[in-house]
Amino acid sequence: MAKTRIQFICQSCGAVSPRWAGKCDACGGWNTLVEEGTGGIGAVPGGLRSPRKGRPVALTTLSGEIEDAPRIVSGIAELDRATGGGFVPGSALLVGGDPGIGKSTLLMQAAAALAHRGHRVVYVSGEEAVAQVRLRAQRLGAATAPVDLAAETNVEDILATLAEGRRPDLVILDSIQTLWTDLAESAPGTVTQVRAAAQAVIRYAKSSGAAVVLVGHVTKEGQIAGPRVVEHMVDAVLYFEGEGGHHFRILRAVKNRFGPTDEIGVFEMSDKGLREVSNPSELFLGERHAKAPGAAVFAGMEGTRPVLVEIQALVAPSPLGTPRRTVVGWDGARLAMVLAVLEAHCGVRFAQHDVYLNVAGGYRIAEPAADLAVAAALVSSLTGIALPADCVYFGEISLSGAVRPVAHAQQRLKEAEKLGFAQAVLPSGSEEITGGFGSASFLCATLADLVVRIAGSLRRHGGDD
Ligand code: TYD
Ligand code: MG
Numbered sequence: 001m002a003k004t005r006i007q008f009i010c011q012s013c014g015a016v017s018p019r020w021a022g023k024c025d026a027c028g029g030w031n032t033l034v035e036e037g038t039g040g041i042g043a044v045p046g047g048l049r050s051p052r053k054g055r056p057v058a059l060t061t062l063s064g065e066i067e068d069a070p071r072i073v074s075g076i077a078e079l080d081r082a083t084g085g086g087f088v089p090g091s092a093l094l095v096g097g098d099p100g101i102g103k104s105t106l107l108m109q110a111a112a113a114l115a116h117r118g119h120r121v122v123y124v125s126g127e128e129a130v131a132q133v134r135l136r137a138q139r140l141g142a143a144t145a146p147v148d149l150a151a152e153t154n155v156e157d158i159l160a161t162l163a164e165g166r167r168p169d170l171v172i173l174d175s176i177q178t179l180w181t182d183l184a185e186s187a188p189g190t191v192t193q194v195r196a197a198a199q200a201v202i203r204y205a206k207s208s209g210a211a212v213v214l215v216g217h218v219t220k221e222g223q224i225a226g227p228r229v230v231e232h233m234v235d236a237v238l239y240f241e242g243e244g245g246h247h248f249r250i251l252r253a254v255k256n257r258f259g260p261t262d263e264i265g266v267f268e269m270s271d272k273g274l275r276e277v278s279n280p281s282e283l284f285l286g287e288r289h290a291k292a293p294g295a296a297v298f299a300g301m302e303g304t305r306p307v308l309v310e311i312q313a314l315v316a317p318s319p320l321g322t323p324r325r326t327v328v329g330w331d332g333a334r335l336a337m338v339l340a341v342l343e344a345h346c347g348v349r350f351a352q353h354d355v356y357l358n359v360a361g362g363y364r365i366a367e368p369a370a371d372l373a374v375a376a377a378l379v380s381s382l383t384g385i386a387l388p389a390d391c392v393y394f395g396e397i398s399l400s401g402a403v404r405p406v407a408h409a410q411q412r413l414k415e416a417e418k419l420g421f422a423q424a425v426l427p428s429g430s431e432e433i434t435g436g437f438g439s440a441s442f443l444c445a446t447l448a449d450l451v452v453r454i455a456g457s458l459r460r461h462g463g464d465d
Contacts, residue, residue, distance in 0.1 A: 008033040009191045014229050036186040069258050072169055072211055074113045078266055078276045079106070082238055082251040084259015087170055087211040091258065092202045094176070094230055096216045097240030102249055103215050104128070105136065105273050106240065107172050112142030119169035122162060126153040126178030140273040153188065155181040155197045159204055168210045173201060175215040176230060195229045202233055231255065249274065264418060294381030297421065298373035299392040299412035300365060306408070306415035308392065310360040311370065313377035318354040329359025330370065338375050338397060345401030346451045348379060369406040371397035372425065375447055379454050387454070388423055392416040395427040401447050403427040413441075425450060 008017045011034050015026035024032050071086030080086050087093065097103050104127075111121045125133050130151045137143045148168070152158050158179075162168060173179065179197035180188040187193065198214065205212040216230060218239070231237050237255040242248070251265035267274040294313045299306065311330075318324065327335050335357055342348040357374065359365055372395035380387045394412055396404045409430040416424060428443035444450050 006035055009036050010034075011191055014191050014195075034190055036190055036192050072114065072119060073117075074110045075117065076110060076113055076276060079110055079251065081263050082253050082265035083236065084253065084256050084263065087213070088235065088258045089169070089211050090206055090209045091235040092198075092205045092212045092214060092233070093236045093238065094214045094216055094234045095238050095240060096218050098242070099217050101240050101242050102267075102269055102274055103240050104174055105140065105269075106249075106251070106267070107174065107213060107215065108133070108136055108142060109140055109273055111147045111170070111172055112137070112140065112145035114170055115145040115147045120148070120166050121170045121172070122148045122150070122168045123172045123174070124158055125149070125151050125174050127175055139271075153178045153180060155179055155200045159200065162204065162208070162210070167208055170211045170213065171205075172213045173215065175217060177217055191229055195233075198230045198233055248277070264415070291386045293384050293386045294377055296373045296377040296380065296387050297392045297416075298365070298370050299394045299416045299421075299424070300367055300370060301408050301412065306411050308416060308419055308421075309365065311373045311377045312358045312360060313374070313381045314356040314358075315350065315353045315378060315381040316356075318352060320354070323350070323352065324354040324356075326355070327357045329364050330357060330374070331366075334368070334371070335374065337399070338371055338378065341397055341399060341401050341447055342375060342378065342451070345446070346448045348382065348451060350378075350382070353382065367406075368396040369394045371395060372403060372427070372444075372447075372450065376425065376450060376454065379451055383455065385454055385457060388457075390421050391423040391425060392421050393425045395425075395444070397447055403444050403447060403450070405430045425453070 008020050009015070010017070010024040010026060010029060010032045012029040012032040013024060013027035015024055017025065017033060020033050020035070023030050069088045069091075071088060073080055073086040083093065095103055095107065104125075108123065111123050115121045123133070128136075128151065130149060133149060133151070134143065137145070137147075150158070150161060152161070158173070162171060176194055176198055177189045179201070180193050181196045181200055183200075184192045184196040201212055201214065204210070214230065214234065234255075235257040236253065236259075239252045239254055241250045241252060247269045249267040249269060251267065253259070253261045253263055255261060266277040268277050269275075294315070296311050296313075298309050298311050300309055301307070325332065325335060325339075335355070339350050339355065343350060355378065357377070373393035375397060376387060376393050379385075392412070394406060394409075396406050398404055405427040409426060413424055413426075422440055424441040426441060426443060428445045430443070442453060444453070
């Protein structure tokens with residue numbers, strides 16, 4: 001009889017430790033170690049099975065017949081865009097997001113759309129009872145769609161159900177945290193269970209050719225709980241995100257074995273479910289005042305994800321001997337540096353002025369790439385010249401006044417383009433730009449170029465008044 005040892009597994013990163021500790025050594029998370037048996041995945045209770053002799057598989061070459069991955073298109077354009085052209089048969093897709101963001105709503109709408117197109121769709125809810133799911137479907141106007149519905153959490157029962165009848169084209173499992181398999185001994189939601197359940201389901205997808213969608217809740221650190229373990233096992237990972245307190249939702253691909261990962265789908269949550277927003281720029285720019293000086297949009301990156309953030313500056317004459325510098329959401333020392341470079345190399349004087357700098361939406365920017373946007377906002381506020389509303393800025397400023405290229409220029413521009421921006425100010429020497437920004441981008445080599453451009457825009461536009 002195999003001896004059952006106790007081990008502790010970090011629920012955040014999956015690290016295994018022989019004894020309990022308050023802090024995980026691997027990821028530094030507090031209170032994340034949970035006791036789990038060593039049974040692990042696929043372990044046979046009692047360890048009775050003798051090891052099977054391996055069977056050789058046929059080796060092959062890299063070249064040869066390839067079947068282009070066929071796609072199951074939902075007809076919801078923003079969703080199809082994020083998945084890279086539709087669901088891929090035989091693949092597993094993870095949809096992550098905060099609880100309550102709208103994952104179940106989105107997938108119910110997708111299920112209904114696909115069912116109406118004649119695909120067989122099975123929706124397995126582990127979190128809500130059948131009545132609750134029906135209620136939502138009614139609200140979404142999807143109650144008549146021929147979707148097969150079940151409320152079940154046991155993986156073996158789910159797979160047995162799926163094996164009956166016509167092979168489903170799409171299976172939605174909501175959520176991975178509620179699934180459990182007989183093969184693992186731990187409680188549902190633990191790393192061992194989530195990993196084992198996901199593995200079983202992914203194996204089903206590969207062997208049957210059905211597309212499987214797993215729903216995963218994100219923890220407050222922004223990882224998918226039951227966590228990273230699922231992310232690397234699936235073929236594609238989409239995050240569903242909300243933009244601070246708004247009704248807007250962004251579906252973002254962070255991993256995709258069958259398509260690009262720099263696509264986003266934009267939705268708006270309404271009382272009838274998620275509505276596609278095919279031109280987000282209008283909504284996004286609608287909130288901004290085109291003629292307000294002191295605002296510049298920074299095209300930033302958060303890890304591998306591009307984000308657009310508005311930077312606001314207010315430069316006002318100071319009654320104080322030592323003018324005030326106040327920064328929210330950025331580094332104060334960095335602001336002092338940008339001000340010094342503007343004074344020393346561009347002849348822009350701030351010595352008699354208070355400077356307030358704010359990053360909209362409560363964001364915190366850590367990137368030096370924001371320098372150029374900050375400088376643009378400062379010059380705009382000081383001179384009272386509003387910057388073009390459809391322009392984004394990024395680039396690092398060095399002490400010599402040169403503007404240095406930053407990474408991911410292409411990704412920043414792509415996001416800006418998606419959100420309806422038409423112009424960009426970026427460092428000269430940036431990686432080659434393709435796409436719509438080619439002619440409308442202004443490459444500056446030094447900060448003085450930018451100051452001249454902003455001052456020049458007054459002459460161009462203001463001269464007619
Ligand atoms: P839900 O899809 O249940 O979120 P998740 O599965 O990601 O946890 O959506 C939850 C929120 O969406 C809920 O707070 C109510 C809101 N909602 C609407 O505003 N309109 C609707 O038509 C629906 C179905 C939900
Ligand atoms: Mg849900």
